[in-house]
Amino acid sequence: MTDNPPGLDLTALQAHLGTGVLSAELIEGGRSNLTYRLTDGEHRWVLRRPPLGHVLATAHDMAREYRVLSALADSPVPVPRTVRLTEDPSVIGAPFYLMEFVDGTAHRDSTALAALGPARVRALADHLVDTLVALHAVDPQEVGLADFGRPEGFLARQVQRWGKQLAASRSREVPGIEELAAKLAATLPHSPAPALVHGDYRLDNVLVGPDDRITAVLDWEMSTLGDPLTDLGLLVMYTELAAEFAGVIPGVALAPGFPSGAELIDRYADRSGRDVAAVDWYVAFASFKLAVVLEGIHYRYSQGRTVGAGFDRVGALVPLFVAHGLTALKER
Structure with a gap:
């Protein structure tokens, strides 16, 4: 302190x-x-x-x-x-x-997570998915959040919004990012029933107790009412990119026992009952959104307005997330 x-x-x-x-x-x-x-x-x-x-x-x-x-x-x-x-x-x-203040561990390192052993890692990841299902099952009206967002046209507005966020933070050219935004806008899936969306749901945004149960879900700055599959797409994207970005983004998915992206999708679909056939679009959108977030952080770093370590590497990540998004859309 x-x-x-x-x-x-x-x-x-x-x-x-x-x-x-x-x-x-x-x-x-x-x-x-x-x-x-x-x-x-x-x-x-x-x-x-x-x-x-x-x-x-x-x-x-x-x-x-x-x-x-x-x-x-x-x-x-x-x-x-x-x-x-x-x-x-x-x-x-x-x-x-x-x-x-809530006691718990925010798992960001695959080596530390691997020390739990494959069975505990798998159980923790399953609980992560189940907690997301529980979030998406909350009735916004019952908890006083009926006006917390505008679910109608949510995905179209999200693509537009993040395009505007990019324009507000732009300090350089990023190859492929306009193409990704245009393809996302042209291939919007049909959204399921709206739910409370976290907006940045992943293992390092929760705290975990010694019993491997989640003690707190953190970082709600992007939460709203909207399409719940945007949360799933982001979780899957981080899982798919863990190996490629090891040491740069949280690589917890590299720990033995952590489910694959496909396994996370299957568990979510089974527990929630939602149709996840269009999940590739949501993975691509997650890639675009994170690219925009990182570009904003890169902008602040270039202006000397960041606090903490690691910001010097953020700018190089942006094109990689753009490429992952374009690849995901090719599968549709």
């Missing part, structure tokens, strides 16, 4: 919250919103705030994250309890919220 880590004025925060002397540390691993461990010596919290510098208009909405976490507090989906939302940027220079 340190005094005033980048992006956090602890003196101002202490006065605002009325706590004792605060200390904090940046939680490494995130590439978008900044996340800190925070304590006054007696209590432990986690604070989330937008990234420094260049911020897209809707991509880092603290109130949306706070709302969805609060709504899911008593659902079958494990989430941290929310504590406080502060939308006034004058306190620390940006809106932020506090949530409870």
